[in-house]
Amino acid sequence: MPDTPPSPQSTPVDPDQVRALRAFNRFYTQRTGLLDPYLGSAFSLTEVRVLYELAHHTPCTASELGRRLLLDAGYLSRIVRRFTGAGWITRSPLPGDARQHALGLTPQGRAAFEPLQQRSRDEAAHLLAPLAPDQRQALVSALARAQRLLAPDAPAPARTAVLRDVRPGDMGWVVQQHGEIYAREYGWNSEFEALVAEIAAGMIRRHDPAWERGWIAELDGERVGSVFVVRKSETEAQLRLLILSPAARGLGLGARLADECLAFARAKGYRKMVLWTNSILSAARAIYAKRGFTLVHSEAHHGYGKDLVGETWELAL
Structure with missing residues (x-):
């Protein structure tokens, strides 16, 4: 033998x-x-x-x-x-x-x-x-x-996901993530990163904490996502800068971020929430549609080095 x-x-x-x-x-x-x-x-x-x-x-x-x-x-x-x-x-x-x-x-x-x-x-x-x-x-x-x-017998470590308030330094990370992810996954050029930087700067300068709020998603202590609610009028809120890094997808964090926005907007008495996106962003569009947002306007445009279709979505609160 x-x-x-x-x-x-x-x-x-x-x-x-x-x-x-x-x-x-x-x-x-x-x-x-x-x-x-x-x-x-x-x-x-x-x-x-x-x-x-x-x-x-x-x-x-x-x-x-x-x-x-x-x-x-x-x-x-x-x-x-x-x-x-x-x-x-x-x-x-x-x-x-x-x-x-x-x-x-x-x-x-x-x-x-x-x-x-x-x-x-x-x-x-x-x-x-x-x-x-x-x-x-x-x-x-x-x-x-x-x-x-x-450690072959060690159980897979439980992943800790939290949503927290925005802190100093987070907005720079939000801009960086938009620039990197959209360049890598969609081939968008630096025009998009510049746009996000302008949006982020404006949100910081004009932030009204009584009516606006942002969230950062963390997974195991690392930043992986963001979303913001900004005030358009006394009755209308806008959802902005929803993003999730590839490592955090499939865990429901994108949905949680969107739900926090809706809960905040309803608690503040807003009657409608709007957002602008592009037709190729299928994962984000699915999150919006599942929560009752409807596409109310679309328009072809050339931006960030690509031919795109911009979309406006709305939800009555």
Whole structure:
């Protein structure tokens, strides 16, 4: 009979492979700034991970937090106590079990964490920037494969999707996403990005918080979509700049963004909502049609380097 292949546990590990893995660990921690202090901040990597978990998985008990981060209970308790003293963490009795407390970030805690998260995003983008698009995808695929090999039984991580208010810096991201996505998927030229930049600038300058609002969709802490309600008149609102990045499609976020707009407009007493789009944007048109919008006018035009058909849609509220 043929020999039975040795189990992974009984297979000796090649010392050269051990050295290779350790060499990669040293390379990666140096290149990504993971050594203390974290990315030049006053925090350790562990402290930033605590803030990250509380920003994206709340409410969360201390025991749950410890399991996620594989932290010693005493060490974690000292971090939580210090952050609570700084006014960054809230503690409230867990419903159904008064012996445990649900932890969450206060607005001050989120304000402390957000610059660190943005710095981490910027550092990751800086590492990927020199690579060609196919090289970036190859690297991301290799990292995903490494994660599956090292944790084959781990369940797929739950994705966290939230809609939040617009913050400083978001409008620049909205303009960038419109420029990149429409160039890549429809071949539109920079005229479109310029138009979106003008719209965004006007919305910032003339924003009326009593009657207008915007939302940013985040998936696992990353911006993936946007939408805005602007006031056209006392009775008419306009839906603007609805966009969703490819990585977030198919999760219902586009529909959620549209529904938030409609709920806000109805609560404010608007009688009608209007929007302008183009006939080739089939996914967006499907969202509008499903919510009762009707096409009231269409007109051929040449814009953004393409022959297009512009459309006006309306919905009585």
